[in-house]
Amino acid sequence: MTRCRLCGSATLASVVDLGATPPCESFLAADQLDEPEPAYPLHLRVCTDCWLAQIPPLITPEETFKEYAYFSSYSTSWVEHARTFVADAVQRVGLGADGSDAFVVEVASNDGYLLKHVVDRGIRCLGIEPSVNVGAAAREAGVPTLTEFLSPETGSAVRAEHGPADLVVANNVYAHIPDVVGFTQGLRALVADDGWVSIEVQHLLTLIEENQYDTIYHEHFQYYTVASAIRALASGGLALVDVELLPTHGGSIRLWARPAEVAGEPSRRVADVLDREKAAGLQELSGYAEFSARVAKVRRDLLRFLVEAAERGETVVGYGAPGKGNTLLNHCGIRPDLLAYTVDRNPYKHGRFTPGTRIPILPPEQIAADKPDYVLVLPWNLRAELTEQLSFVHEWGGRLVFPIPELSIVEVKR
CATH class of the missing domain: 3.40.50.150 (Vaccinia Virus protein VP39)
Structure with a gap:
């Protein structure tokens, strides 16, 4: 990116560089898992003339x-x-x-x-x-x-x-x-x-x-x-x-x-x-100035939790497969060894896999069947709604994990 798409200025400053990731809604079918998967840089910059924050238009609508x-x-x-x-x-x-x-x-x-x-x-x-x-x-x-x-x-x-x-x-x-x-x-x-x-x-x-x-x-x-x-x-x-x-x-x-x-x-x-x-x-x-450092801390805290849970033999699964979740999973490098699967209410996603990280997406009923120790909530913006929907994990002592704005582990009560 060389110029601001709104005002045309060439003065763009880096805000945070998240590496390269696949498009967040490009969920994979099982027969695509052995195929190459394109990834594109995800680097947020801000125009110092009009202050529009933006990423390069590397994919088209x-x-x-x-x-x-x-x-x-x-x-x-x-x-x-x-x-x-x-x-x-x-x-x-x-x-x-x-x-x-x-x-x-x-x-x-x-x-x-x-x-x-x-x-x-x-x-x-x-x-x-x-x-x-x-x-x-x-x-x-x-x-x-x-x-x-x-x-x-x-x-x-x-x-x-x-x-x-x-x-x-x-x-x-x-x-x-x-x-x-x-x-x-x-x-x-x-x-x-x-x-x-x-x-x-x-x-x-x-x-x-x-x-x-x-x-x-x-x-x-x-x-x-x-x-x-x-x-x-x-x-x-x-x-x-x-x-x-x-x-x-x-x-x-x-x-x-x-x-x-x-x-x-x-x-x-x-x-x-x-x-x-x-x-x-x-x-x-x-x-x-400090945003990139705070982003790095979110990544370290979440990975530390997942690794330590795995070493204790505890199971962590995901709830939701939103676009934002795929940015988080790819930036953190999370794979099925740390997050066994995620679930979603949208049947369109069932049987597919998250882009880049290849985590299976299953129906929501799988959580009650498996009784995991933790449920990582990827659509954290729906915290109140999903805390209520997932209140049943209390039945076996399961807990919810919210990664944003900082790592939060919640005991659910009915």
């Missing part, structure tokens, strides 16, 4: 998202998060309040987990989802879905066919596109001239503060502060008017934007978060 292993509906808490968002957004934007034909578009709509709540309210909507398999699942669930990547051309075509959108939702996608400017222009093409755009994306502030380095992977091309998001939105003619701090994904920001011509002054919350980011040093190199 087309390689990742045409056939995708992640289905949002398998997370109970995430579906509830979407339901609450829709209820609040209907009130905030006033969708259909005046009897008009309101229209909502979600970009990267996955399996319809969010828009199904819009459909239930009788509001006209459309999902734009590039993955063929999850888009098909959305249509089966009754959510109108277009199989496309968003571009300025796609946005204009949707607007011409369906009319401008009163609300455009882009949750957990703004980090997934290397062409930040083109994607933002696509959002502007979709939204009505007096409409709203809502974007949820992980907050770089919590990523740095909470050692959440496993959310760095090849699907995520950039990592936003509110300051860098303001600049990214402006590249497409949008202006930030409000921001919410969310607990999702370990700490996210919900950006409320409007066309620049009607946006007006941003809320006090925008200024407050900008002040927090500045106080954390995220607009100077000092804010990033």
Whole structure:
């Protein structure tokens, strides 16, 4: 990487180098285990002009998202998060309040987990989802879905066919596109001239503060502060008017934007978060200086625990096979001798193996059958939900292990 993808600056500074890993969602079938597996550098840098944190675009979205292993509906808490968002957004934007034909578009709509709540309210909507398999699942669930990547051309075509959108939702996608400017222009093409755009994306502030380095992977091309998001939105003619701090994904920001011509002054919350980011040093190199050392400690602590458990003859298995888990497993060099297997609720992953580390992925019922001593929870961001789901490991004295932000071993109680 020689230039910033947002502002074109050549002044990029290293934040953390995680070596080389396979794409995090490239799960292996059994007949692929003897085949070569490509790996790509995973090196996070920050632009010292616009402060957008980013990794090189070594793989394309087309390689990742045409056939995708992640289905949002398998997370109970995430579906509830979407339901609450829709209820609040209907009130905030006033969708259909005046009897008009309101229209909502979600970009990267996955399996319809969010828009199904819009459909239930009788509001006209459309999902734009590039993955063929999850888009098909959305249509089966009754959510109108277009199989496309968003571009300025796609946005204009949707607007011409369906009319401008009163609300455009882009949750957990703004980090997934290397062409930040083109994607933002696509959002502007979709939204009505007096409409709203809502974007949820992980907050770089919590990523740095909470050692959440496993959310760095090849699907995520950039990592936003509110300051860098303001600049990214402006590249497409949008202006930030409000921001919410969310607990999702370990700490996210919900950006409320409007066309620049009607946006007006941003809320006090925008200024407050900008002040927090500045106080954390995220607009100077000092804010990033210790991150690499703290990442290395997470790796050492987890490996020490796994090695010592193996030497005591204790069994450790995993729960979940998320993308973030594959960054962690590969960075730590964890193999089946230290983690016998992991389980996942998504049947798509059953019988497959984690990329790079070749750890088997089994159905969740395997944990109760085997009664392991420890369960390493890889989607640590769902800690409350999964602690409840895994409460049954208390029956044989099993314990849960959370690797991020620091190693935590928890005795589960009913």
